[in-house]
Amino acid sequence: MNSRPLYGAIEAGGTKFVCAAGYGPLEIADSRREVIATTTPQVTLGAVVAFFERIRNDGGVFAGIGVAAFGPVDVDRQSPTWGSILATPKPGWSGVSLTRPLERFECPVTIDTDVNAAALAEARYGAGAGVASVAYVTVGTGIGGGVALEGGTIRGMLHPEMGHIRVRRDPRDLAFAGICPFHGDCLEGLASGPAIVARWNARLGELAPEHPAHEIIGGYLGQLAATIALVLSAQRIVFGGGVMNGRLLAHIRATAARELGGYLPVEERGGGFERLIVEPSLGGLAGIAGALLLAAR
Ligand code: ZN
Numbered sequence: 591m592n593s594r595p596l597y598g599a600i601e602a603g604g605t606k607f608v609c610a611a612g613y614g615p616l617e618i619a620d621s622r623r624e625v626i627a628t629t630t631p632q633v634t635l636g637a638v639v640a641f642f643e644r645i646r647n648d649g650g651v652f653a654g655i656g657v658a659a660f661g662p663v664d665v666d667r668q669s670p671t672w673g674s675i676l677a678t679p680k681p682g683w684s685g686v687s688l689t690r691p692l693e694r695f696e697c698p699v700t701i702d703t704d705v706n707a708a709a710l711a712e713a714r715y716g717a718g719a720g721v722a723s724v725a726y727v728t729v730g731t732g733i734g735g736g737v738a739l740e741g742g743t744i745r746g747m748l749h750p751e752m753g754h755i756r757v758r759r760d761p762r763d764l765a766f767a768g769i770c771p772f773h774g775d776c777l778e779g780l781a782s783g784p785a786i787v788a789r790w791n792a793r794l795g796e797l798a799p800e801h802p803a804h805e806i807i808g809g810y811l812g813q814l815a816a817t818i819a820l821v822l823s824a825q826r827i828v829f830g831g832g833v834m835n836g837r838l839l840a841h842i843r844a845t846a847a848r849e850l851g852g853y854l855p856v857e858e859r860g861g862g863f864e865r866l867i868v869e870p871s872l873g874g875l876a877g878i879a880g881a882l883l884l885a886a887r
Contacts, residue, residue, distance in 0.1 A: 595653030598642055598695070599881035601704060602659040602688055604680055604731065607634055609641045610878050611650065614886070616715065618878065631686040639691050652697040656884030657688050658707030658877050661734065665702055665745045673701050676748075679771075700884040704728075705736030706743035706750070707880025708870070712828050713738035714883060716871040721825035725818045726876070727752070728831035729811065733778040737822060753778040757813045760806045763789075781810040783833050794833055807833075808841020815842055815867050816849035825860060830870040843867045 594613045601608040607626040612618040622645065626637045642652070662676040673689030689699045702710075709718070709726035718724030718738065727735045733753030737744040744750055754776045766789045768775030769782075779785055786794050790803055797803050811829070818824050829839060843863040850856065860866050870876055 595886075596645075596650050597882050597885035598645075598652050598655035598692075598697075599878050599885055600638060600655070600657045600659075600688070601707070601877035601881050602628075602657060603704065603877075604628060604660050607638055608878050609638055610882065611642070611645050611652075612882055614882065616879065618882070623878075628680075630682055635686075635688070635691045639694070642692075642695060646695065652695050654698045654700065654885040654887070655692050655695060656707070656881040656886070657692075657699065657701040658704045658881040658884065659688055659701060661703045661705075662748060662751070663688070663701065663703060665749055673699070698887075700887050702743055702745065702880075702884055703734065703736055703749045704877050704880075705734040706738070706745070707736070707884055708830070708872075708876035709736040709738035709828070709880070710741075710743055710883050711872055711876045711880035712826075712870060713741070715879065716876065717828050717868045718826040723822055723824045724826045724828065725752075725822060725824045726828045726830065726870070727811075727814065727818075729781065729829065729833040730783055730831035733782050733814075733831075735814075735818070737824075739822075752814060752818065753782075755814060755817060757781075757810045760809055762802055763806050777810055777814055781807045781833075786833065794838065795835055799837065804837055805841055808838050809845045811838070812842040812845020813849055815846040819846065819850060819854055819856070819866065825866070827867050828870050829867065830876070834869070839867065839869065 599610045609624045610618045611622040624641050664671045664674050674687045675683045677684050692699045705726050712718045713724040722740050724738045735752035757777050768779030769785050770776045770779030815827050847863050
């Protein structure tokens with residue numbers, strides 16, 4: 591019998607839910623981790639509850655459960671719909687509560703966005719260790735961003751939605767209207783994976799190295815990086831997600847440097863753009879480690 595507090599964690603994604611239990615964010619035993627496909631809320635959440643019930647039946651007593659969820663999700667404790675997925679294009683999931691099924695475990699439940707949780711984990715254990723202000727951006731099916739500031743995350747009216755900022759259009763890309771259902775050519779509408787496929791019929795990694803797409807997409811994401819540096823005074827900006835690769839990261843750094851025009855002391859105090867804009871160092875573990883950090887709050 592282990593007397594240390596046991597924490598539960600859920601990384602709730604659009605294609606899969608990862609469940610884990612551990613005594614700390616980096617102490618997840620293989621036998622206490624399970625990947626569940628995201629199908630209907632009833633089936634998926636039923637499997638999630640069954641996972642934690644098995645651990646409880648083995649004598650596990652949860653001190654807290656953390657949920658790192660795809661958004662948009664209501665993270666306002668004062669709201670009557672706290673813990674619920676808000677309007678989402680994912681069929682059947684709008685309005686579904688991710689926290690209510692966990693009440694049976696009679697422990698504190700904390701919920702935040704997957705990207706805020708990833709920012710928290712990278713700030714504590716990964717690419718952002720040792721600095722106070724860390725942003726985590728994922729570029730995949732959509733573009734999401736989270737922020738960890740001095741050990742906490744930014745939440746307010748909703749949560750950061752930096753994927754939907756406006757960017758200056760590349761002159762070579764003016765014919766494309768963008769695919770965001772809300773804004774058309776916001777950043778996500780221009781630079782997410784589906785937006786890339788929509789105009790070039792291929793994923794970024796499949797296009798030739800000299801194809802202008804790399805520079806165009808890197809240019810848009812570099813504008814986001816410069817904005818994050820200016821608005822949040824971020825010391826580390828982590829770019830992850832299925833669209834990212836080394837070539838794209840280089841374009842993001844170059845654009846951010848150009849956009850900032852030497853205004854911020856990135857070289858003098860931040861160690862340069864190679865230190866400011868980086869790849870994740872926790873890889874696929876950032877979300878679940880972040881959820882365990884939330885649980886341990
Ligand atoms: Zn948008």
